[in-house]
Amino acid sequence: MSNIITRTYEPRDERAMNEVIQQSFKNPNANAYPLPPSRFVVIAELDGKVVGHTSIRPMLFHVGGSIVRAGILHMVGTDPAHQHEGIGHAMLDKVTEIMRAERLAISLLETPVPLFYRLKNWEVVSDRVDVTVPRAAVEAGAAKFKGTLELRDGSLDRLAVYAGTRERMGSKCWFFVHTNGEYMKLLADKMFHGSLVEFFYEIWLGGQYKGYLFGSRDISIKEGEALRITIKELAMDAYDPATIAAIYKELLSFDDEFQAVGAGFNVVPGLAVAMKALGGTDVKVGGNVDMIRINMVREFFKAIRGQLEPALAGFLRKAKQKEAQDVLLDVDGERVVLSCKGGHVVVNDGTSSCDGCATFSLARTDLARVVTGLVAPSVLVTEGKARCEPRVTLAQLDAVFPPRPVVINYSNHFFTAHAGEMGIEN
Numbered sequence: 019m020s021n022i023i024t025r026t027y028e029p030r031d032e033r034a035m036n037e038v039i040q041q042s043f044k045n046p047n048a049n050a051y052p053l054p055p056s057r058f059v060v061i062a063e064l065d066g067k068v069v070g071h072t073s074i075r076p077m078l079f080h081v082g083g084s085i086v087r088a089g090i091l092h093m094v095g096t097d098p099a100h101q102h103e104g105i106g107h108a109m110l111d112k113v114t115e116i117m118r119a120e121r122l123a124i125s126l127l128e129t130p131v132p133l134f135y136r137l138k139n140w141e142v143v144s145d146r147v148d149v150t151v152p153r154a155a156v157e158a159g160a161a162k163f164k165g166t167l168e169l170r171d172g173s174l175d176r177l178a179v180y181a182g183t184r185e186r187m188g189s190k191c192w193f194f195v196h197t198n199g200e201y202m203k204l205l206a207d208k209m210f211h212g213s214l215v216e217f218f219y220e221i222w223l224g225g226q227y228k229g230y231l232f233g234s235r236d237i238s239i240k241e242g243e244a245l246r247i248t249i250k251e252l253a254m255d256a257y258d259p260a261t262i263a264a265i266y267k268e269l270l271s272f273d274d275e276f277q278a279v280g281a282g283f284n285v286v287p288g289l290a291v292a293m294k295a296l297g298g299t300d301v302k303v304g305g306n307v308d309m310i311r312i313n314m315v316r317e318f319f320k321a322i323r324g325q326l327e328p329a330l331a332g333f334l335r336k337a338k339q340k341e342a343q344d345v346l347l348d349v350d351g352e353r354v355v356l357s358c359k360g361g362h363v364v365v366n367d368g369t370s371s372c373d374g375c376a377t378f379s380l381a382r383t384d385l386a387r388v389v390t391g392l393v394a395p396s397v398l399v400t401e402g403k404a405r406c407e408p409r410v411t412l413a414q415l416d417a418v419f420p421p422r423p424v425v426i427n428y429s430n431h432f433f434t435a436h437a438g439e440m441g442i443e444n
């Protein structure tokens with residue numbers, strides 16, 4: 019093994035760092051600006067030469083009703099002359115060290131090379147699908163709408179109202195970025211200064227503001243393909259299919275040539291359900307995938323414990339059981355105790371005693387699948403990928419980890435919005 023050193027960024031690295039980024043991404047315009055504070059920027063050196071770069075963008079995420087400190091991994095690149103020499107993985111090890119030191123309980127990224135990250139315990143959590151409803155289905159659905167609908171032009175003066183709507187929507191999802199005033203300002207800057215084909219409307223029903231939507235009208239005319247309207251975001255407190263159809267009908271009235279409305283891949287579950295009820299279909303979106311890594315098991319569970327309690331209470335009611343089992347969770351050797359006595363989940367250090375409590379041991383990648391509900395604990399045990407002793411606790415674990423509304427939504431370019439709330443100074 020050669021002399022690979024990973025360290026944080028120093029101003030003298032700037033030119034070499036940019037060269038590595040441009041060469042690894044094969045793009046003379048690729049860059050990592052704006053850079054987060056130096057302690058979040060990782061540089062790899064081989065025999066004294068800069069050969070690798072990545073940075074962490076600290077941000078806050080909704081994991082259901084809880085807010086979790088996270089780090090987005092950005093622009094991971096190794097000099098093409100030195101790929102497959104272990105530099106990428108050395109950088110990922112440094113990243114994990116920084117994430118833990120900065121108490122960033124989870125990491126997120128989108129990537130075309132999931133295998134590379136999987137080897138360092140990242141897991142794919144998204145299955146990108148785009149839901150589309152054809153014009154005829156929109157019109158049939160809108161016929162059932164009773165009420166008055168108005169789409170009003172959005173206004174920069176009302177960003178605080180939109181931020182409130184967006185935050186309520188995000189708080190129902192897992193891995194939806196936290197929207198504060200600053201984040202909304204950055205997002206608005208993008209959507210209000212878009213091209214002529216982009217739109218932003220407020221949704222008013224019966225004379226009352228109910229939410230907003232923004233998106234674009236497809237203008238790429240391809241032979242034999244119908245034009246469609248793409249919703250980039252539609253935020254409301256509830257998604258009633260007839261109302262959604264009425265909104266889409268209004269959008270389609272822009273021009274007869276538009277034949278469908280699609281919602282993109284990070285559509286929230288309520289809207290996806292409404293669109294499917296109208297006759298919409300899923301289309302798999304290729305390209306990048308979203309991955310997460312649970313860096314700090316104890317911190318993560320401390321943040322989300324309130325999300326686990328209703329499921330635990332439901333389990334006890336259904337099983338007509340008075341008392342829940344305490345569980346020692348062992349994730350690749352990182353141990354925490356989920357104390358479930360009295361139906362409350364308290365997260366204790368794994369080194370504290372847990373006499374007689376059940377043990378659930380599993381890999382970090384599988385933990386990511388378990389907490390999002392992509393796989394049930396009992397299935398992992400049956401497949402021989404996890405151990406649970408005694409097995410009687412498995413039904414409780416299955417109940418505590420039901421499928422979750424996973425919606426990966428963030429713009430890592432807006433990371434400065436959370437710096438103040440996270441106590442991160444430049």
Ligand SMILES: CC(C)(COP(=O)(O)OP(=O)(O)OC[C@H]1O[C@@H](n2cnc3c(N)ncnc32)[C@H](O)[C@@H]1OP(=O)(O)O)[C@@H](O)C(=O)NCCC(=O)NCCS
Nearest residue numbers: 042094095096101102103104105106107128129131133134
């Ligand atoms: C992805 C990248 C950073 C990997 O860097 P690297 O220094 O070559 O990585 P390592 O040498 O530490 O690789 C460790 C292992 O990861 C796997 N791996 C590495 N690159 C991979 C790739 N592109 N696809 C899938 N697996 C990969 C391999 O198993 C490799 O082991 P091997 O060398 O025995 O084959 C590098 O290929 C790169 O700069 N790619 C272009 C930019 C890019 O796509 N970045 C990711 C954007 S999210």
